[in-house]
Amino acid sequence: MIINHNMNALNAHRNMMGNIATAGKSMEKLSSGLRINRAGDDAAGLAISE
DSSP states (O other): OOOOOOHHHHHHHHHHHHHHHHHHHHHHHHHHOOSOSSTTTOHHHHHHHO
16 A cells, blocks of 8 residues: 655645634734734733733
């Protein structure tokens, strides 16, 4: 059995998915107008603001 893989394509796909996730977070911040949208953005800042 031969297993074929294309590491360049896999790495490009992984990098692209990371960029898409980062762009999504940036768009969420821009569309809401808030610096902190959820606890994952800045847990300490969220605790102080509440």
